Amino acid sequence: MAVRIKPPITRMVLIRAISSRLRIGVSSHLLKYRRMSTAPEAILEEIGDKGVITLNRPKALNALNYNMIKIIYPALKEWENTKSLVIIKGAGEKAFCAGGDVVAIAGTAQDEDAVGNYFFREEYILNCLVGTFHVPYIALIDGITMGGGVGLSVHGQFRVATERTLFAMPETGIGLFPDVGGSHFLPRLGGRLGMYLALTGHRLKGRDVLKAGVATHVCDSSRIGELEEQLLKLDSPYPEDIQAMLSKFQEESTFSKNEPFSLQPVLPQIQKCFSGGSVEEIISNLEKDGSEWAEKQIKTLSRMSPTSLKVTFEQIERGAHLTLQECLSMEHRIVSRIFKGHDFKEGIRALLIDKDNKPAWKPATLAEVSAEDVINTYFSPLPPEKELIF
Numbered sequence: 001m002a003v004r005i006k007p008p009i010t011r012m013v014l015i016r017a018i019s020s021r022l023r024i025g026v027s028s029h030l031l032k033y034r035r036m037s038t039a040p041e042a043i044l045e046e047i048g049d050k051g052v053i054t055l056n057r058p059k060a061l062n063a064l065n066y067n068m069i070k071i072i073y074p075a076l077k078e079w080e081n082t083k084s085l086v087i088i089k090g091a092g093e094k095a096f097c098a099g100g101d102v103v104a105i106a107g108t109a110q111d112e113d114a115v116g117n118y119f120f121r122e123e124y125i126l127n128c129l130v131g132t133f134h135v136p137y138i139a140l141i142d143g144i145t146m147g148g149g150v151g152l153s154v155h156g157q158f159r160v161a162t163e164r165t166l167f168a169m170p171e172t173g174i175g176l177f178p179d180v181g182g183s184h185f186l187p188r189l190g191g192r193l194g195m196y197l198a199l200t201g202h203r204l205k206g207r208d209v210l211k212a213g214v215a216t217h218v219c220d221s222s223r224i225g226e227l228e229e230q231l232l233k234l235d236s237p238y239p240e241d242i243q244a245m246l247s248k249f250q251e252e253s254t255f256s257k258n259e260p261f262s263l264q265p266v267l268p269q270i271q272k273c274f275s276g277g278s279v280e281e282i283i284s285n286l287e288k289d290g291s292e293w294a295e296k297q298i299k300t301l302s303r304m305s306p307t308s309l310k311v312t313f314e315q316i317e318r319g320a321h322l323t324l325q326e327c328l329s330m331e332h333r334i335v336s337r338i339f340k341g342h343d344f345k346e347g348i349r350a351l352l353i354d355k356d357n358k359p360a361w362k363p364a365t366l367a368e369v370s371a372e373d374v375i376n377t378y379f380s381p382l383p384p385e386k387e388l389i390f
Contacts, residue, residue: 039056040056040071041055041056041057041065041067041068041071042054042055042056042067042068042071042072043056043091044071044075046083047232048232049082049083049084049085050083050084050085050086050087050231050232050237051075051079051083051085051086051087052086052087052088052089052228052232053072053075053076053086053087053088053089054088054089054090054091055068055088055089055090055091055096055097055152056091057091058090058091058092058094058095060098060101061092061094061095061097061098061143061144062090062091062092062095062096062097062098062149063097063098063099063100063101063148064097064099064100064101064123064148064149064151064152065100065101065104065119066118066119066122069119069122069123069126070122072088072126072152073122073125073126073129076126076129076130076133077129079135080129080133080134080135083135084135084136084236084237085135085136085138085231085232085234085237085242086133086135086136086137086138087138087139087140087228087231087232088137088138088139088140088152088153088156089139089140089142089224089228090140090142090143090149092143093142093143093164093221094143094144094164095143095144095145095149096139096140096141096142096143096144096145096149096152096153096165097144097145097146097148097149097152097153098144098145098146098147098149099146099147099148099149100119100123100147100148100180101148102147102174102176102348102352103348103352103353105119105339120179120332120335120336120339121332121388123148123151123180124179124180124181124328124331124332124388125388125390126151126152127151127152127155127180127181127324127328128155128181128324128325128328128390130151130152130153130155130156131155131156131181131184131324132324133156133157136157136158136237136238136239136242137156137157137158138156138157138158138159138160138231138242138246139152139153139154139156139158139159139160140160140224140227140228141153141159141160141161141162141165141167141209141215142160142161142162142164142165142221142224143162143164143165143166144165144166145161145165145166145167145209146166146167146168146169146170147169147170147171147178147179147180148180150167150169150180150182150214151179151180151181154181154185154214155181155184155185155324157216157239158216158217158242158243158246159214159215159216159217160215160216160217160218160219160224160227160246160249161206161207161209161210161214161215161217161218161219162206162218162219162220162221162224162255163205163206163207163220163221163255163256164206164221165205165206165209165215166203166204166205167203167204167205167209167212167214167215168197168201168202168203168204169182169186169197169198169201170201170203171201171308171312172198172199172200172201172304172305172308172309172312173201173303173304173305173308173347173351174305174344174347174348174351174352175305175307175308175338175341175342175343175344175345175346175347175348175359175361176308176335176338176339176344176347177308177311177312177315177331177334177335177338178197178198178312178315178316179331179334179335180331181324181327181328181331182198182315182316182319182331183315183316183318183319183322183327183330183331184319184322184323184324184327184328185214186198186316186319187316187317187319187320188213188320189212189213189214190213191267191270191271192270192271192273192274192275193212193213193263193267193270194316195274195282195313195316196270196274197212198312198315198316199274199279199282199301199304199309199312199313200297200300200301200304201300201304202263204262205262206218206255206256207255207256207257207259208261208262208263211261212261212263216246217246217247217249217250218250218253218255219246219249219250219253220249220252220253220254220255223249223252223253226249227245227246227249230245231245266293269289269291269293269294272285272289273285273286273289273294273297278310278313278371279301279309279310279313279366280366282301282313283298283301283366286298305343305347305359305361306361306363306364306365306366306368306369307338307341307343307361307363307369307374308338308343308347309366310366310369310371310374311334311338311374311378314371314374314375314378314379315330315331315334318330318379325390328388328390329387329388329389329390330379332382332387332388333378333379333380333381333382333387333388334378334379336382336386337377337378338378342361342362343359343361343362346359346360346361346362347359
């Protein structure tokens with residue numbers, strides 16, 4: 001029996017459907033922007049009793065923006081009760097999702113309430129939905145998967161990487177912190193690998209994404225379309241049936257099959273050095289190590305925002321003992337303060353706008369950022385009406 005795809009949903013139908021379900025009202029200027037759009041930035045397809053979401057900004061590496069969140073969230077809320085399986089993927093061959101559209105966020109940061117209400121808050125609500133989704137959720141993370149793209153995938157039940165997958169949480173380099181639930185999944189990767197990835201923004205490629213525990217399966221990129229097709233043909237997509245299908249494609253994959261985890265040789269050093277009780281102690285441990293690898297990590301950390309490093313350290317330490325919902329609430333407190341600060345705007349300018357790669361962080365040194373100030377400034381509760389409570 002042929003699989004029937006429903007006719008494409010028009011942009012205005014999407015707008016009406018979304019605006020009727022929003023937890024926060026859509027401002028008139030955002031609605032006007034959507035009417036002017038020529039193509040959905042996230043495409044929704046209903047194929048029998050299954051749903052497919054395609055992030056559709058390939059020229060922007062499918063960077064997540066507010067419009068996309070407002071398309072995806074209500075669809076997932078509905079599909080959780082009507083579908084037997086949901087697949088999310090990215091358009092093009094370069095990226096699943098390269099992160100949140102932080103350039104756009106920084107450009108509107110003067111309207112602080114709009115940014116807080118219309119992006120980060122709603123993004124974290126979406127991340128929580130992915131992490132608590134009641135039907136199988138399969139993210140095909142073929143290509144660049146960073147920041148916001150990690151939030152759309154890593155909390156789901158199945159994450160399929162390919163040889164083109166490039167994973168990283170590079171936020172300390174732009175004056176932010178590894179949010180979207182980073183405080184939940186990173187400390188659960190084992191050892192101190194999560195702390196290492198969070199502070200340094202180290203990139204994992206291909207099968208390494210599986211070996212680190214970020215992906216659950218791998219598949220050759222040349223067969224990712226075939227995998228999707230086979231998943232959509234499953235009559236009864238129970239988790240064990242999906243697991244068997246993904247395992248079959250993984251077993252038949254050909255890339256880097258016999259290569260060890262690239263970080264395997266330095267895992268003992270990561271465990272030892274990044275077990276320090278502060279960022280300063282981690283750097284001291286690296287200095288004592290004295291190896292070429294350790295010197296490289298010191299150099300990397302020296303380029304990051306001192307404030308972001310200390311916020312991230314505290315975030316990862318706390319997140320190890322919190323639920324996903326508690327982590328997202330904590331991250332909402334942090335982001336509500338940090339995106340208004342100097343370093344976030346300066347990081348975006350230096351790395352993504354002017355691209356001079358010379359951010360002038362304020363404060364400029366770790367010594368100027370006390371642990372007490374970090375806790376009081378970024379982790380203290382918000383006014384009750386601004387807290388994110390699940």
